[in-house]
Amino acid sequence: MKQQKRMLRVLAENRGFNPKVLKTLGKRLKVGIIDADLLDHGTRHPNLALEKIAGYCKSLGHEVRLICDYNELDIQLPFFPDSCDYDVLCLAQVFKFTKRPKEIDFLIKNHFIFYGGTGFLAEFDDDVKQLPNLPHEVEHHQPDYTLYDEYIQKQTGGDPKLIKRRFDDYVSYSIGFTTRGCIRQCAFCVNRELKKVVPWSPVSEFMDPKRPRIYLWDDNIMAAPAKVFKKVMEDLQATGKPFQFRQGMDIRLMTEEKAKLFAGVKYYGDYIFAFDHYRKDDAHEWKQVEQTIRGLEIWKKYVTKETKLYVLVAFDGLDYQDIEGAFWRIKILMEYGCLPYIMRFEDYKKSQYKILYTQLARWCNQPSFFKKMSFRQFCIRNEEYHQGIQQPIKNGKFSSRLKFPKGFTPKPTFCACYRAMIEFEEEHPEIAKKYYDLRFEDLKDTFKNRKL
Template sequence: MKIGILDADLVGRQKHRFPNLVCEKLSGYWKEHGAEVTLLLDYDHFDEYDHVFVSKVFTDTPVPEWLRETEKVHIGGTGFFFDKAPNLPDEIEHHMPDYRLYDSWIHSEVERAKTEYARKGKPFNEKSFMVQFKEYTDYCIGFVTRGCFRKCPFCVNQKFDRVFKHSPLEEFYYEGCKKICLLDDNFLGCPGWREMLQQLIATKKPFKFKQGLDERLLTDEKCEMLFSSNYDGDYTFAFDNIADYDLIHEKLKMIRRHTTTRCIKFYVLCAFESTDEVDIENTFKRIALLMDYQCLPYIMRYQNKNDTPWKRSEYKGMYVSLARWCNQPSIFKKMSFRQFCEANQALHKTEGTYCSAMQAMVEFEEKFPDIAAKYFDLRYADGKGGEQ
């Protein structure tokens, strides 16, 4: 039997660099059953396969208009069904992923780059080039828990109202992988978090929670275990709602009691409740608090499966500039928002006009000088690291 597997996000999104776990599980399952499995990189040859599986995570990933579920073409994932995505059959959901599914694609990308560099007469550093594929080559990936009780209206995870154990670690843990990546929705909300965290630590492998952790559930015990573990990279949390300001403030104090050196990052959701000056101010207020504790914000501009509200806002330029400023840590750590806009203006080539960042800042400041005076000149470097 010939099986085609297509990762729609890989095909449809420029520079997408994260493996589709469903695709890897499907590949592992069908290979175990003797099938010839091929990773497809286009939609042109479906008729050559007995079955084709197309999986999509992101709703805005483009797919052909003609793509439909048929007897031999099967589609799935949140990108197609948002919060109504059907579950995989248990025998596939709990199958060891095929961590070699993407090998041929990675090899072709390397060879293409070598050819391109040679054509331009430039030296090719394969080790440096391969860094972009680290999630494909270095990590075993899975869920030890599923579900969340928060029911956040902006979140795709609406299917469950609790957090529960999903897979034992050994179900997707492969000794040959250097690291572990967890995709859990709200790991700290599971009653069995302690035992599972101890198991992760016991592997002695670096591990990370790709989706972030719920800092509202932190306790001193959780902080002690997390911040003393062999964690991979930055610790990531979320600051989605200004209503949580006081609670997040208390948790930031707790975090910095346990670690003063580890890099802490927060996803900061904006453009959800509104796309007006109030939302802009609330975004800056959260950024300012994170600055005080030497934490990095990462701006997440809300979009749903049908709409991107911030793109219709009169402050679209501010949303773009905020994301460009915050989401580049090397810039955010050195410049205030005003300095960032001024730096962009200095690079602007059309004399007598503003660049988009400067234009957005100037117009907003003219309308709301009090907001600008309070936030535009704050700098990460002036943060106290939580020593308050």
């Protein structure tokens, strides 16, 4: 027990991960891994840093286990660590809204646990440089892709269909960074430590031959030097495995050569880029718009596969102009045959249009709706569902007007979707007139006739 107390108290500086600690005692340690985001609200993706820590610890001969429930730790304050069954505890948190038990905060405060991750940033602008990095030997260790197996088994009972539906990213992909860094330094992004793009890990470093696919978390692969970009694409293609970049790629940096390379690889799923800018009254902003559109025009020459662009909203403003900026970008993407994906900056909740932001996201982020309905039709269908009405669809077309069947007594209140639509239209009829009735199938691939 004395050895265990010494081990837990030697976690100096109360943040980051210090591999020297794991080598000093010369004994097999029991290491507990905590994914704070997973235990609070669940996550779509595994935590790559924790998988690397687990892989590194196992390579030293230590026993490693993912904590599947905080209750497993049996944290009895103030008697900790006497009540703890682990020699070392490591915790990572990606999202700052993730909630932790007060007992875990006690461990952090009293140096009983290694911790790190962007979720510990108080403010993006001030604390980016304070983020602890994984030591080189851990950062470049192959991840332990079995780390989450016990948790997945408990959540699904081993049902293959349930595993595929809920945990495919955990079991089907090798994950890594081929490059790190970004030239943009966007105010909304936490990855601003490196101001240029540098090679990071060869694909072989993180690829598991048994996993069928690969995905990459590169901050801005499009900003990589031409030789680096080409080498990464060739190395990925040489694996024979389908791959994808998960971050919204920077289409402003598209070139003929890059488009040709993308068109010739074994890409999995949608290509995803970003369309963050819209303001015409700012010269710098408008230049970004022009570069985005130029990139789209190059892209469409070579790639026919479905393409999606993140549309950031509620960051530059929370007023009607930001709503109009979102619709304007959606229209352009319709004309290029691309799908928008609305990314709501967290401040959208402070806007008088927060419900409208949500409905825009519901419409755009579900391609089965977006491809078939205008925004007005989408809101009408929601209201019909709310009222319990099943209107016939004539010739595959949805109604652009809410109609109640003869003798039908409607509910006294509208659904949130329909109400947000009509309230904004009453306040800004000129914007509604320009955008509410636009349909993807009518505008698709009409960009050659478009004028800014």
